[in-house]
Amino acid sequence: MLPCKKCNSCNTGIFETCDNYDYLGSRSDGGFAEYVRVPVWNLVPIADNVSFEEAAMAEPTAVALHALRRAGVEVGDTVVIYGPGTIGMLIAQWARAWGAKKVLLVGTDLNNFEFIESLGFYDYFNASKGDPIKWVMEQTGGKGADVAMEAVGAAVTAGNCLESVCKGGKVVFVGNPHGDFTFPQNTYWQILRKQLSIYGTWNSRYDNTPKSDWGIVVDAMASGAVKVKPLITQTFSLEEMDKGLEIMKDHTEFYSKVMIVND
Ligand SMILES: [Zn+2]
Incomplete structure (x- = not known):
């Protein structure tokens, strides 16, 4: 999430209700590309035992x-x-x-x-x-x-x-x-x-501190308190992305989270 950092919500640190936020991957392009330009403020360090697939479940x-x-x-x-x-x-x-x-x-x-x-x-x-x-x-x-x-x-x-x-x-x-x-x-x-x-409830709290929702999420992924891997029901390569999108659009089979992995 890219908050405007100008509105009243942003001024009080409640970025999830920002008047004019942007999102990499929904409101702005991002994600389905080899490289994505991300502000440093948005980077969340993950532990070595957390996979990229699990980390992609952070949102x-x-x-x-x-x-x-x-x-x-x-x-x-x-x-x-x-x-x-x-x-x-x-x-x-x-x-x-x-x-x-x-x-x-x-x-x-x-x-x-x-x-x-x-x-x-x-x-x-x-x-x-x-x-x-x-x-x-x-x-x-x-x-x-x-x-x-x-x-x-x-x-x-x-x-x-x-x-x-x-x-x-x-x-x-x-x-x-x-x-x-x-x-x-x-x-x-x-x-x-x-x-x-x-x-x-709207969005999630992200503010670059350990007790924000995202800080707690990455800790819980590392400790195993919350298991996100079983929720990834299908995985496709970038080339097969259409297959994943079709499952979600037409409900041709059961899915929870369809993951696109660039390998
Ligand atoms: Zn704002």
């Missing part, structure tokens, strides 16, 4: 950490994650590393539950086959989760998050919205009656 891993830190998850909390995709599974790993007692995952038929198990998570529920709120209540002794993470971007899952948390609980909206959101009156009422705290 989504930092986005997931940022979302979790927004809520301030505490040791012993139960965290429910709606949407066990790449970001959802990274949030799950962070929640566990952060001391969550229980990490509950809710997905649909579209999710690969074998893949979720391969990452070491077994408390998941297929919402295509039943009521996820009832399941979360069963898993929490009728209390509800302490924190709910919405990693889908749909009104139904957003509403389910509000219904799934306990009184005084926290809900973080992570997923980019796929359309307008409307809530049933009783669902909206959960925010008021349970005195919920609602958080938004």
Whole structure:
């Protein structure tokens, strides 16, 4: 991320909400090239035991950490994650590393539950086959989760998050919205009656210090606290890049992260 370093957000070090940021690899070209010109400020040193493939996962891993830190998850909390995709599974790993007692995952038929198990998570529920709120209540002794993470971007899952948390609980909206959101009156009422705290999250915190999201990410990769390698489901050379893009565009096979490696 290339913040403008002029706006109020930048002046207070909250670069993730910069008014006018640029990105190497999305807003500006970069990444799919032999050489990329990067400002020194953006360079993050990685440990010798972290591969380039793992390091290339730093951005989504930092986005997931940022979302979790927004809520301030505490040791012993139960965290429910709606949407066990790449970001959802990274949030799950962070929640566990952060001391969550229980990490509950809710997905649909579209999710690969074998893949979720391969990452070491077994408390998941297929919402295509039943009521996820009832399941979360069963898993929490009728209390509800302490924190709910919405990693889908749909009104139904957003509403389910509000219904799934306990009184005084926290809900973080992570997923980019796929359309307008409307809530049933009783669902909206959960925010008021349970005195919920609602958080938004955007990008990740990068500021060149060890406690910024990116600093914690590279440390966690080195120590093995967070495992990103299993999330790389396909790897292609630069010449085969089209194949990787087609899998993502047409969903011809299951993927989490498709990696382009210049070897
Ligand atoms: Zn700025």
